Amino acid sequence: MTASSAVTTGTLxxxxxxxxxxVRGTGPLFVLVGAPMNAAAFAPLAAQLAPTNxxxxxxxxxxxxxxxxxxxxxxxxxxxxxxxxxxxxxxDAGPAVVFGSSGGAVSALALAQTNPDLVTTVVAHEPPLRExxxxxxxxxxxxxxxxxxxxxxxxxxxxxxxxxxxxxAIPDAQVQRMFGGDRDPRQVAxxxxxxxxxxxxxxxxxxxxxxxRSVPTRVIVGIGDASTGQFCDRTSRELAAALGxxxxxxxxxxxxxxxxxxxxxxxxxxVLDEP
Numbered sequence: 543m544t545a546s547s548a549v550t551t552g553t554l555x556x557x558x559x560x561x562x563x564x565v566r567g568t569g570p571l572f573v574l575v576g577a578p579m580n581a582a583a584f585a586p587l588a589a590q591l592a593p594t595n596x597x598x599x600x601x602x603x604x605x606x607x608x609x610x611x612x613x614x615x616x617x618x619x620x621x622x623x624x625x626x627x628x629x630x631x632x633x634d635a636g637p638a639v640v641f642g643s644s645g646g647a648v649s650a651l652a653l654a655q656t657n658p659d660l661v662t663t664v665v666a667h668e669p670p671l672r673e674x675x676x677x678x679x680x681x682x683x684x685x686x687x688x689x690x691x692x693x694x695x696x697x698x699x700x701x702x703x704x705x706x707x708x709x710x711a712i713p714d715a716q717v718q719r720m721f722g723g724d725r726d727p728r729q730v731a732x733x734x735x736x737x738x739x740x741x742x743x744x745x746x747x748x749x750x751x752x753x754x755r756s757v758p759t760r761v762i763v764g765i766g767d768a769s770t771g772q773f774c775d776r777t778s779r780e781l782a783a784a785l786g787x788x789x790x791x792x793x794x795x796x797x798x799x800x801x802x803x804x805x806x807x808x809x810x811x812x813v814l815d816e817p
Contacts, residue, residue, distance in 0.1 A: 547592035553607075556628050558615060562607030563600040563629055567592025571630065571638035577602045577622060577645030577744060578736040579797075587799040590807035596635050600625075602646070604735040606728055617740040619747040623652035630660045639814065641665045644774065644796065645744040651761070655750055658757035663814065667764035668774035668796050670708075671781055672745040681707070681773075685745055692737040697721055700737065709772035710796065751784040761785060762813060768795040 547566040554561045564581045566588050572595035574584040581599035588597040601608040603625055604617050626649060630636040640661050642650030647669035654664045672681045684707050692700035701721050705712045721733075754761055763782040769775040774796055782789040792798055792809050799806040 547589050547597075554629060554632050556603075556625055558612065558621070559603040559608060559610045559625070561600055561603065561625055561629060563598060564588070565633070566597045566599075567595050569595045571596050571598060571633065571635040573598045573626065573630065573638045573640040573650075574643075575600060575602070575626060575640065575646035575649055576643045577617070577649055578605050578732055578740060579643060579646065580606045580732070582606075583797075583800060586803035587807055590803050591810075595639075596633070598629060598633060598638070600629060602649070604739065605732045613735070615739065616743055617735070618743050619648055619652045620656070622649040623656055626650070626653045627657045627660055636660050637662045639663045639665070641667065641810065642669070643667045643799070644670060645740070648744050648747050651749050651754065652747070654757055654759040654761060655753050658759045661759050663760040663762065665762045665764055665810065665813070666778075666781070667792065667799075668766065668769065668778050669763075669781060670745045670774050671747065671749060671777045673748045674777055674780035674784065682746070685742060689737055689741060692734075697733075707773060708796075709775075749781065749784075751781075754785060761787070763787065763789045764792050764813075765789045766795045766798045767791045767793060768798070772796070 550565045552563055554563065572591050574588055574597065576583065580601040584599045588599050591597050602622055604610050630638050637660050640650045640653060642664065647666035648671065650664045651666050651669060654661055672678055675681055688700050688703045691703055698717060698721055701717055763778050765775055765778045778789055790813050793805045794801045
């Protein structure tokens with residue numbers, strides 16, 4: 543694998559939004575998607591996959607290069623799944639393997655439910671499916687408190703509560719560096735959209751396990767090997783149990799593909815090659 547590949551960019555007009563996307567490489571279509579994580583965050587992993595795949599990455603609706611017609615509109619899971627379906631159809635290179643991270647994993651699962659003809663395999667890496675947890679009601683209340691805290695203007699307080707809920711071990715000094723002081727206005731706008739118009743809908747989405755078991759799309763549930771006991775480790779294991787499959791471990795944490803894209807890409811290909 544190589545870390546260099548030419549990038550073609552484009553914009554697709556969809557209902558209520560304009561979607562920025564990037565395409566690398568040649569071969570079968572491989573989609574990398576997050577929510578709210580954008581195309582730039584997936585670029586190192588995309589470069590690793592591009593020698594043998596046509597790799598599509600995108601800024602999800604409401605973030606960075608994908609503005610909404612109404613910036614106050616909620617980003618729902620069905621809308622994001624429809625966006626993916628339109629992008630895959632637009633490229634006319636499907637069906638695709640879709641790797642979704644976090645909220646993007648939720649989008650990918652919804653795509654498999656609504657358009658299984660467009661996706662051969664979904665790798666759902668740590669989807670935050672709160673409603674599958676035994677303590678869903680408590681977690682729902684925590685999410686509402688996080689959003690309310692953010693809306694008071696206490697950005698650092700909201701992030702501290704979010705990291706406490708997820709179990710991500712982020713030192714407070716790092717929280718202050720990342721989310722305090724002068725910041726990129728586009729990052730701030732993306733953050734606000736996520737807290738106010740996306741977090742609630744994403745974590746509250748409920749998959750349909752019988753439907754996912756019945757569609758021809760292969761579903762793989764991935765968990766970072768450093769995520770043990772965290773919120774998304776728990777939700778991923780609940781999803782895998784509901785689907786009657788074993789979760790698959792990937793190197794690193796919730797965003798292991800960012801920390802070590804070479805090792806992550808190798809593991810991803812290994813998992814896809816398994817019968």
